[in-house]
Amino acid sequence: MKLPKILAAVLFMAACTVKLPAQTNVYNPDRLFTAEELKNDFRYLVDSLTKNHSGLYRYTPRPAFQRFIDSLYNSINKPETAMDFYNVITLLNAKICNGHTMFLPSDEATAYYNSQCRFLPFYIKIIRGRLYVNMNCSSDTTIAEGAEILSLNGTSTKNILQYLMARQIRDGFNTTYPAWILDNYFKEYYGFSFGHPGAFSVSYRVPGWSVKTSTVRALPKDSIKYYQAIKYANRLTANKVGKGITLEVNKLQECAILTVKSCENDMLQSVYRQNFKTSIDSAFVQIQHTKAKSLVLDLRDNQGGDFENGQLLLSYLLGKPFQLLLQGDATAVVQPLANRFAGKLYVLVNGGSFSNTGIVCARLAYYKRGVFIGEETGGNNSYISGFLNDGQSITLPATNITCATPNTSFLIRDDVPNKGHGTMPQYIVTPSIVDIINNNDIVKKFAVRLALKKGQ
Secondary structure (H helix, E strand, C coil), rough: CCCCHHHHHHHHCCCCCCCCCCCCCCCCCCCCECHHHHHHHHHHHHHHHHHHHEEEEEEEEHHHHHHHHHHHHHHHHCEEEEHHHHHHHHHHHHCCCCCCCECCEEEEEEEEHHHCCEEEEEEEEEEECEEEEECCCCCCCCCCCCCCEEEEEEEEEEHHHHHHHCCCCCCCCCCHHHHHHHHHHHHHHHHHHHHCCCEEEEEEEECCCCCCCEEEECHHHHHHHHHHHHHHHCCCCCCCCCEEEEEEEEEEEEEEEEECEEEHHHHHHHHHHHCCCCHHHHHHHHHHEEECCCEEEEECCCCHHHHHCCCCCCCCCCCCCCCCCCCCCCEEEEEECCCCCEEEEEEECCCCCCHHHHHHHHHHHCCCCCEEEECCCCCCEEEECCCCCCEEEECCCCCCEEEECCCCCEEECCCCCCCCCCCCCCCCCCHHHHHCCCCCCCHHHEEEEEHHHHCC
């Protein structure tokens, strides 16, 4: 199973600056659609979901789901913009509870916002429901990294996060994945729901200080990227060539650390210039050669990808024949490899461990292989509704909002009830904002200490 094009696109388009041709004016953010146009779009959407979605009522029984649909439909009673309507239909995410169901503004809207609008020039981090400045990507240094943002333009961050989280995608009742998405794309989703002001009145607090308020000028995306590159070059290593799959081995400590940032072939090739099979095969040859007794497998922020890559990774970690999935695609029995790693395994996970990566984690847990460290995975550990052949994608007739609808369900585990959550770590380790700013990876350090202690 690959990420469908519409779903994979959100991982890139939110971070990109898209230039519209100068002579083209294809999107008007202030255009009002009649209530009847919006109702027609809504009916079209619900009809598509009902006909094509493979897990529509998994978490909300059909009668309750229908009542919710009716309430949303009845709330459409006046002319509104496409983004007003978008903020209505995205409330379905918390009822469908499927991380592969995605609503996106039209391509024209996305291009317009990315090229014509200004954004909050901060990268943020959500920690225990609080909002912190991770990177200040502007020339104004008044608000430093690590400051806790208390409100934006008079709206408390508690209310902002509550509003955005209620509309964000998720698998089951998981909250780590929607929080992970907002960590990475807060400025975009804030703009979807609260607009694009020219400036932000920011109420904030730094430890030891009283609450302060400053005005921060909004910036276009290319300016934000410019300041990020010159101010935080030492922290921007995620997408460097050859860094998608990496191996560290400490021969003296006999502990190896394998980081896998993606299981998606196209992304590995286009972003990191790596081949999954070649890189993984090479890594495990090195692990075997060094005779490492412990392996730390870092799957944080890995959004998934191709099923065969999940099977290959598991074939190096499991000691008996296995299935990646119990029902659906990729149910073939796979044999473990002769040079598999049989030592102690520690798996680092977070809310970005999603889709096929969530499946790999669930299967490791199913076979009782490995100690999980970090936070709950983003993907559900029992069922997942995903895509074969890119699934079903529709465009709403009036607003041009797009919707990706999963067309296939996959059974991952049948030994535990589906509680609507991902794989839970045995050790929950949460970095502080200071750790994040200082590149202090306390999750990895915890795992290495645990590996060395267990190896004694």
